[in-house]
Amino acid sequence: MAGPVGCRGLRHGHVALTPRPGHSGTVAICLSFVVALILTSVPLPAALAAWRPSWVAMTLMFWCLVLPDRVGIGSAWVLGILLDVQGGALLGQNALGLCIIAYLTLRLHKQIRVFPLLQQSVVICFYLLLLEFFTLWVRGITGVPPQHWTFWAPAASSMLLWPLFFATMNAVRHKYKAF
Amino acid sequence: MLFVLVSVALMVTDHKYRHLEVFRSGISTMVYPVQYTASLVVELPRRVVTALAPRQALLEENARLREEQLSLHSRLQQVAALEDENRRLRALLDAPVALHERVQVAELISVELEPFRKKALINKGQTHGVFAGQPLINAGGIMGQIMHVSLLSSTVLLLTDQAHSIPVLLNRNGLRAVASGLGEDNVLTLEHIPLSADIREGDLVVSSGLGRKFPRGYPVGAVASIRRAPGELFASVRLTPSAKIGMTREALLLWPDQSDAAASDTAMSP
Numbered sequence: 500m501a502g503p504v505g506c507r508g509l510r511h512g513h514v515a516l517t518p519r520p521g522h523s524g525t526v527a528i529c530l531s532f533v534v535a536l537i538l539t540s541v542p543l544p545a546a547l548a549a550w551r552p553s554w555v556a557m558t559l560m561f562w563c564l565v566l567p568d569r570v571g572i573g574s575a576w577v578l579g580i581l582l583d584v585q586g587g588a589l590l591g592q593n594a595l596g597l598c599i600i601a602y603l604t605l606r607l608h609k610q611i612r613v614f615p616l617l618q619q620s621v622v623i624c625f626y627l628l629l630l631e632f633f634t635l636w637v638r639g640i641t642g643v644p645p646q647h648w649t650f651w652a653p654a655a656s657s658m659l660l661w662p663l664f665f666a667t668m669n670a671v672r673h674k675y676k677a678f
Numbered sequence: 679m680l681f682v683l684v685s686v687a688l689m690v691t692d693h694k695y696r697h698l699e700v701f702r703s704g705i706s707t708m709v710y711p712v713q714y715t716a717s718l719v720v721e722l723p724r725r726v727v728t729a730l731a732p733r734q735a736l737l738e739e740n741a742r743l744r745e746e747q748l749s750l751h752s753r754l755q756q757v758a759a760l761e762d763e764n765r766r767l768r769a770l771l772d773a774p775v776a777l778h779e780r781v782q783v784a785e786l787i788s789v790e791l792e793p794f795r796k797k798a799l800i801n802k803g804q805t806h807g808v809f810a811g812q813p814l815i816n817a818g819g820i821m822g823q824i825m826h827v828s829l830l831s832s833t834v835l836l837l838t839d840q841a842h843s844i845p846v847l848l849n850r851n852g853l854r855a856v857a858s859g860l861g862e863d864n865v866l867t868l869e870h871i872p873l874s875a876d877i878r879e880g881d882l883v884v885s886s887g888l889g890r891k892f893p894r895g896y897p898v899g900a901v902a903s904i905r906r907a908p909g910e911l912f913a914s915v916r917l918t919p920s921a922k923i924g925m926t927r928e929a930l931l932l933w934p935d936q937s938d939a940a941a942s943d944t945a946m947s948p
Binding site: 549 | 719794862
């Protein structure tokens with residue numbers, strides 16, 4: 500399944516290189532972020548809670564990959580602040596991490612876009628580990644470090660879900676013509 | 679780069695000062711619908727189950743609750759008598775009296791907050807008069823304190839969070855200590871207890887009212903284990919929190935009397 504989906508992502512990636520005038524699909528982009536925020540705060544059983552994928556970061560990276568001229572570091576910062584407030588975390592903690600991974604994704608979006616989906620997932624996993632590292636760093640400085648190795652689990656679960664996620668988001672993108 | 683700098687500045691300000699609370703509260707109010715929607719995922723099935731519950735079960739529950747209320751009422755009568763007695767004795771001792779506090783029921787909203795922290799969201803906020811630092815209890819004992827307030831909701835820092843500590847005393851002998859969370863469910867630790875301290879398993883630990891955040895006399899936990907390792911400076915004491923944190927859906931917000939803090943001060947001075 501990964502192969503054809505990867506090709507699809509590739510093809511439309513190139514479409515996105517020549518953006519059409521107008522801002523079709525802004526609603527879809529915003530909605531996808533809202534859904535990601537909701538998914539982040541849906542309660543899960545205790546055993547699964549630590550393995551929740553980083554939905555917001557994944558959505559952000561998706562849009563940074565396919566629409567780099569529409570979604571960027573500014574959106575990442577706003578999302579990060581929303582995520583911080585929603586979780587009651589230190590203000591700026593997620594904003595910092597999301598800005599950094601948005602920057603990296605934008606910087607390398609042309610390469611990442613042509614990767615097969617599996618290879619993309621590995622890159623995504625690496626970025627998410629970086630995001631978690633920044634969170635760990637900030638939490639360490641403020642004196643509330645996470646005390647369990649499952650702190651790193653979201654990177655793994657996001658990596659596993661990325662091909663499916665990418666395919667779904669691409670379908671959504673086409674439905675709402677977000678180019 | 680600019681955004682990174684802004685983020686770092688925000689983090690420093692938020693960590694050191696309280697200036698950003700208004701900003702946070704505003705955004706928090708905007709985010710509340712998102713959290714509410716998320717809680718519906720769990721909430722809706724529960725409501726449907728309640729709505730479909732057979733009449734017989736409801737009748738049984740009603741009867742059970744009536745019975746419980748009756749027994750609590752009879753206990754309450756004794757409390758009234760004891761309260762009067764306490765007031766008279768305190769008057770004899772010239773100690774100020776403070777027993778009554780205003781309370782309000784709040785409901786916990788089932789959403790996930792920052793991972794690896796012990797926090798909760800309740801459905802009462804600024805519009806209900808909630809303030810930062812306000813104590814929250816439930817039927818078992820103290821649950822935690824309010825951390826951030828927005829218009830319609832507030833974030834609670836639970837006793838079990840690793841950043842939370844509460845001044846306590848042993849109900850049996852008045853030994854004073856500080857109970858801190860460890861970031862794990864259902865465990866607290868008593869800090870700086872000398873090896874020779876008179877403390878036993880099963881001892882009830884209540885809030886001492888020092889620090890003026892929590893009213894005194896509410897249960898915090900029971901001593902679950904004591905480990906006195908020779909060579910260590912302090913005994914390692916674990917508590918089980920009295921409030922079944924994480925099991926309850928309702929909580930009580932307390933508005934402590936202004937005189938209460940003063941009362942506990944005089945009462946605590948040796």
